[in-house]
Amino acid sequence: MKLYNIKERDEQVSFGQAVRQGLGRNQGLFFPENIPQFDDIDALLAQDFITRSTTILSALIGDELSTEQVRSMVGNAFQFPAPLAKVSAQVDALELFHGPTLAFKDFGGRFMAQSLATVSEGGQITILTATSGDTGAAVAHAFYGMDNIKVVILYPKGKISPLQEALFCTLGKNIHTVAIEGDFDACQAMVKQAFDDAALRQEIGLNSANSINISRLMAQICYYFEAVAQLSAEKRQNLVVSVPSGNFGNLTAGLLAKAMGLPIKRFIAATNANDTVPRYLETGEWAPKPTVATLSNAMDVSQPNNWPRIEELCQRMGWGLETLGRGAVTDAQTAETLKAMYKDGYLCEPHGAIAYRVLTEQLAADEHGLFLCTAHPAKFKEAVDEILATDIDLPAPLAKHAKLPLLSQTLAPDFDELKVVLRRVQP
Numbered sequence: 001m002k003l004y005n006i007k008e009r010d011e012q013v014s015f016g017q018a019v020r021q022g023l024g025r026n027q028g029l030f031f032p033e034n035i036p037q038f039d040d041i042d043a044l045l046a047q048d049f050i051t052r053s054t055t056i057l058s059a060l061i062g063d064e065l066s067t068e069q070v071r072s073m074v075g076n077a078f079q080f081p082a083p084l085a086k087v088s089a090q091v092d093a094l095e096l097f098h099g100p101t102l103a104f105k106d107f108g109g110r111f112m113a114q115s116l117a118t119v120s121e122g123g124q125i126t127i128l129t130a131t132s133g134d135t136g137a138a139v140a141h142a143f144y145g146m147d148n149i150k151v152v153i154l155y156p157k158g159k160i161s162p163l164q165e166a167l168f169c170t171l172g173k174n175i176h177t178v179a180i181e182g183d184f185d186a187c188q189a190m191v192k193q194a195f196d197d198a199a200l201r202q203e204i205g206l207n208s209a210n211s212i213n214i215s216r217l218m219a220q221i222c223y224y225f226e227a228v229a230q231l232s233a234e235k236r237q238n239l240v241v242s243v244p245s246g247n248f249g250n251l252t253a254g255l256l257a258k259a260m261g262l263p264i265k266r267f268i269a270a271t272n273a274n275d276t277v278p279r280y281l282e283t284g285e286w287a288p289k290p291t292v293a294t295l296s297n298a299m300d301v302s303q304p305n306n307w308p309r310i311e312e313l314c315q316r317m318g319w320g321l322e323t324l325g326r327g328a329v330t331d332a333q334t335a336e337t338l339k340a341m342y343k344d345g346y347l348c349e350p351h352g353a354i355a356y357r358v359l360t361e362q363l364a365a366d367e368h369g370l371f372l373c374t375a376h377p378a379k380f381k382e383a384v385d386e387i388l389a390t391d392i393d394l395p396a397p398l399a400k401h402a403k404l405p406l407l408s409q410t411l412a413p414d415f416d417e418l419k420v421v422l423r424r425v426q427p
């Protein structure tokens with residue numbers, strides 16, 4: 001597989017390099033040079049999830065990894081389903097929240113972990129990351145129990161919710177969690193100091209496993225195929241897919257799936273009040289405003305970092321940006337939509353509700369609609385319970401975690417102390 005840096009096109013890397021490096025020079029994003037096309041889509045859709053995902057990812061990765069290697073990565077990463085749930089005669093939900101941290105990021109995070117382990121061929125890796133809550137859980141669960149990979153997660157002591165803390169600070173094994181006596185910025189500053197220390201970086205094989213890693217997007221392509229595979233031939237004809245978007249990784253993956261031949265008539269980019277992209281598609285002017293806090297806080301992003309990949313892909317495919325549907329939804333509308341969905345028999349959460357709302361506003365009578373449910377309602381329990389007057393249960397595996405003892409150690413916001421910890425966790 002060959003990828004190039006969108007900002008510095010002469011920088012070309014292999015899959016392995018792209019996975020290890022994350023970003024290219026000048027903070028440029030990597031993008032695949034060749035996007036394979038599948039001619040017999042029906043035959044591909046007839047395969048089971050793991051077989052089909054192996055076919056898709058092997059075609060992308062090419063001969064850099066054997067099919068057996070890819071199959072093993074896929075099998076280890078995708079250990080939970082991506083089912084459709086019928087919301088109305090015309091609309092289905094693609095539920096992406098059946099993984100260990102109850103959000104779609106489990107697919108990308110776990111495949112990235114498998115990719116990193118595979119391309120680093122047994123060398124020692126230390127993943128160091130700071131979290132204000134959710135990413136820590138996804139990273140911890142993605143790398144949990146993997147040989148040769150240590151994970152060190154810093155978080156601000158007392159400043160994340162007890163459930164968030166329980167989700168990643170009770171694992172043990174290769175997952176080391178450190179409560180820092182400071183705020184999130186202090187945690188981030190310590191991570192930055194570690195990456196700036198070239199000797200340390202080399203000594204412990206430091207890697208950030210960050211959110212723009214191409215392997216995440218590649219994994220996400222697979223569940224768009226899995227969604228369409230579950231639809232009847234008739235519904236596949238005129239399919240519209242609505243994606244609740246923050247950093248726009250999910251939409252990038254969907255457009256890549258379409259570029260590979262998946263029959264999707266059009267996509268809708270649905271956002272909350274952080275509406276840089278819908279306004280840009282309307283006016284042609286890129287004018288981010290300060291980020292505002294909303295009910296759908298995983299989408300509180302005003303400068304989406306995957307957007308350049310979408311522009312690149314649309315340009316290469318000759319797709320005009322005007323063909324993208326778009327819509328921005330306020331918190332009041334989100335709450336209203338959640339209530340209406342619940343009344344009609346589907347329990348959703350704010351991110352999915354936003355995608356559903358824009359989809360139903362724009363769906364024509366002869367079209368079939370699909371929207372992505374990116375998180376389990378229990379993940380946003382406080383907001384959902386308040387809006388719907390419910391008391392929703394945590395899924396059993398999570399309820400179990402919430403009762404385990406915390407294994408974190410506490411540290412002052414001091415880089416020298418962190419260094420001691422980083423060296424001590426090495427074998």
Ligand SMILES: *Cc1c(COP(=O)(O)O)cnc(C)c1O
Nearest residue numbers: 245246247248249250298374375
């Ligand atoms: C990360 C996230 C999103 C946004 O996805 P992007 O790929 O960043 O657009 C939406 N919903 C939930 C629950 C998320 O965690």
